[in-house]
Structure formats: structure tokens, C-alpha cells
Amino acid sequence: MEKLNHAEVVNLLIQLSMMLGVGRLMAELFRVFKQPAVVGEIIAGIILGPTILGAVSPEAFSWLFPASGATAIALDGFIQLSVILLLFIAGMEVELHIVWQQGKQALLTSFFALTVPFILGFVTTYYFPDFFQLSKESDQRLVFALFIGTTMAITALPVIARILMDLSLFKSGMGMLIIASAMINDLLGWLIFTVILSMLGSGSGMAVWQTILLTIGFTLVMLTLGKGLINKGLPWVNKKMTWPGGVLSIAMAFCLLAAAFTEFIGIHAIFGAFIIGVAVGDSQHLTERAKEILHHFINSIFAPLFFVSIGLHINFVSSFNLPLVLVLIVLAFVGKVSGAYFGARKGGLESSQALAVGFGMNTHGTLEVILGAIALEAGLITEEIFVAILVMVIFTIVTSAPLMKYCLQMKVKNPRLADAKAKTEQSVE
Numbered sequence: 001m002e003k004l005n006h007a008e009v010v011n012l013l014i015q016l017s018m019m020l021g022v023g024r025l026m027a028e029l030f031r032v033f034k035q036p037a038v039v040g041e042i043i044a045g046i047i048l049g050p051t052i053l054g055a056v057s058p059e060a061f062s063w064l065f066p067a068s069g070a071t072a073i074a075l076d077g078f079i080q081l082s083v084i085l086l087l088f089i090a091g092m093e094v095e096l097h098i099v100w101q102q103g104k105q106a107l108l109t110s111f112f113a114l115t116v117p118f119i120l121g122f123v124t125t126y127y128f129p130d131f132f133q134l135s136k137e138s139d140q141r142l143v144f145a146l147f148i149g150t151t152m153a154i155t156a157l158p159v160i161a162r163i164l165m166d167l168s169l170f171k172s173g174m175g176m177l178i179i180a181s182a183m184i185n186d187l188l189g190w191l192i193f194t195v196i197l198s199m200l201g202s203g204s205g206m207a208v209w210q211t212i213l214l215t216i217g218f219t220l221v222m223l224t225l226g227k228g229l230i231n232k233g234l235p236w237v238n239k240k241m242t243w244p245g246g247v248l249s250i251a252m253a254f255c256l257l258a259a260a261f262t263e264f265i266g267i268h269a270i271f272g273a274f275i276i277g278v279a280v281g282d283s284q285h286l287t288e289r290a291k292e293i294l295h296h297f298i299n300s301i302f303a304p305l306f307f308v309s310i311g312l313h314i315n316f317v318s319s320f321n322l323p324l325v326l327v328l329i330v331l332a333f334v335g336k337v338s339g340a341y342f343g344a345r346k347g348g349l350e351s352s353q354a355l356a357v358g359f360g361m362n363t364h365g366t367l368e369v370i371l372g373a374i375a376l377e378a379g380l381i382t383e384e385i386f387v388a389i390l391v392m393v394i395f396t397i398v399t400s401a402p403l404m405k406y407c408l409q410m411k412v413k414n415p416r417l418a419d420a421k422a423k424t425e426q427s428v429e
Helices: 006-032 037-048 058-064 070-092 096-101 103-127 141-153 157-166 173-200 208-240 245-264 269-281 288-313 322-346 351-361 366-377 383-408 415-428
Strands: none
Touching: 006 037, 006 058, 006 070, 006 288, 037 157, 037 288, 037 383, 070 157, 070 245, 070 269, 070 288, 103 141, 103 173, 103 322, 103 351, 141 173, 141 322, 141 366, 157 173, 157 288, 157 351, 157 383, 173 269, 173 322, 173 351, 208 245, 208 269, 245 269, 245 288, 288 383, 322 351, 322 383, 351 383, 366 383
């Protein structure tokens, strides 16, 4: 069996140490300025990545984060595990009864938050391919337009979950509405993603209709039969196994198994982790203390590794194209915020809250990065478009929390709306 040699082990440990250390320092710094910790962790990645460390000392950057080899593969494994666990605890925080209460609002919000930016992104890129460095005669024009439309349409579930946690809004009515909408949005986004993968010749090898049916079936089974079995099995685990080690190990085992299943059928592993997190977290036999232990362990160690890693693969200077960046940012804001705002208003939210939902839903992240990396590798997009997408992702993350806070702090002068707002906040508690 091949394994890391002595130098590679040392290199990997230093990588993890630097990512966690610098990530924590930047997270604490941004907390001082009342910004989400995730922003500081992404900035830490930019500092450690090719943009700053790579520019100041290319030799040190190449030694610390080699682009290939066993250490790079091992670090990628840590990052994959990190995002899976992050989605697992995000799922555990979802209280289904609150999500169901948001049913109509969540359906309307997710529908308009998906379709409006998708159509806007698709039409813009399909009819103006030259601006996006693609010939009108290219046989990839359709899949390219689908790719940009999907990139504009998806909400980054792990990122908005972390931002809502940082803002202490996760368990609020609005937080649950955003999570429920993003959850539906994410599911549909993954399904579109499978279509794009099949058109690019990637994916699981299954037919698209098989992947879609298996995904829907997995979700329904886990949130009904699976949730019931977990709820009945946990008392036995609590009674027969060491606490809290037993329940934590079993929960993690379920998480990884579900992640492996959804990865196998062509939907990314994080979707399985999220669904199993919802099923496990909704059990009355999983104590708040056990949830708290998992939350602190994953959110303090694994989550920063993922967010720091985003900046490690980007050189924001050499491939920066300002017109491309500006157009993608405008498309993201106009499409996503207006779509989610309209959906939330149709669902009955007052204007400032609907706008806050719009900015919350306009958080891009994981899937866009994954989609972009696959598209870049397949030759569908250039490095400049990839960088523009990543800048758009970071820009939406950085602006999401302050814009949401601003909207929620807007004074409601209309007494009728003030009463409605008070009632909404009461339901949140």
C-alpha cells in the first residue's frame, strides 16, 4: 500500500496548521468588525494562496501547497471531508416542523430565486457569447449558457448556513425560510448540474433520469422511513454504547454512508450529508449536548479548512478581467435578489424582510466553485471566467451578511407592517 513519506507527512501537517491558524486569526479579526467568520477564513485563503503568498514568495507557496503529488491529494481529501461534515451539521440544525411551516413561502421563494437568475444568466450568455470569450459557432454554446445560468441560480447552502449561524439567525423564521428555500434550490440545482455533467461527459455514468429518480427517492426515504428508524435506534445507542462517543460515531458513520451514496449516484456527497443531518438532527433522542459537541468540533476545525481552501487555488491578479467580473456580479445580484425578493413577497413577507431573504439567497459558494473547476478542466470556460466566477462568489459572500443586517435593521414606519414584523419575530423564537 502506498502512503505518505516522512517529508510529505511534515508538509501536510504544516499545511493544516497554517490553514487553521491563519483562518482563525482572520476570523477573529473580522468578528471584531462584526463580519461573519467565514469572510475572514476566505481572506485567509487568499493570503496563503497564489494571490499574496505566491506573489511574495513563489518558492514558499509551491513548497507549502504543492499543486500535485501525494500531499495535494491528501489535503483535497481533508477538504472534501470538511465540506461534507459542514453540510451534516447544517442539516442537523434544520427543524423540519419549522421548515414545513415555511412550505408555501419556501416553495415560492425557491422557485423564483431559481428561475429568474437562471433565465437571466442563460439568455445573456447564449445571445452574447463573444463577451464571454466563446464563439457564436461553438458547439458548446448551449451547455455554456446552461452552465452560467446554473451558476447564477444556485444558493450556496453551506455558506449561507454558516452566515446565518454567525448572525444568530439560523433558527429564526427567516433563517429557516432561507435554509428551506436554499435546500429546494440546491436539490434542483444539483439536478441541473447532472444534466451539465452528462453533456460534458462527466458524472457518475448513470443516465440523468436514473440520477434524478434516485435522488428524489433517497430524499423521501431518508426524511420519512429513515428518520423513523434513526429515532427508534438512537435510544439503544444511548443505552448500550459509551456516551457521547457512541452516538457521535454512529451519527458520523451515517453521514459518510449517505454522502457516499449520493456521490455514487452522481449528486455531490454534500447533499447526502445534508439530508442525513436533517434526519438525525430531527430525532428527539439526539440531545442538545451531543449536537453542541458536534457543532463546535466541526465548525471550529473542519469548516475553516474548506473556506480557507477556496483562496488556495486562485490567483486573483493574473487572470482578473474587470468587465467579466462586473457583469457576473450584476447578473448575480439582479437575478437572484429580485427573484428571491419577488418570491418572498408573494409568500407574504414584508418588503425589508423579503429583501433580506433576497440578499441571503444571493450567497454563492461550493457548487459554483465545483462547477467552475469541472468546466475549466473540460475546456468549457477560460481561466478569466473561472476567476470572475470566484470573485463573484466571494463578493456575494462578503456582502450577504451586512446587507441582510441592514435590511433587518430598516425601520418599519407603517404600523401594520410593524405588527406583522413583530408576529414574525415571535414565531422565530
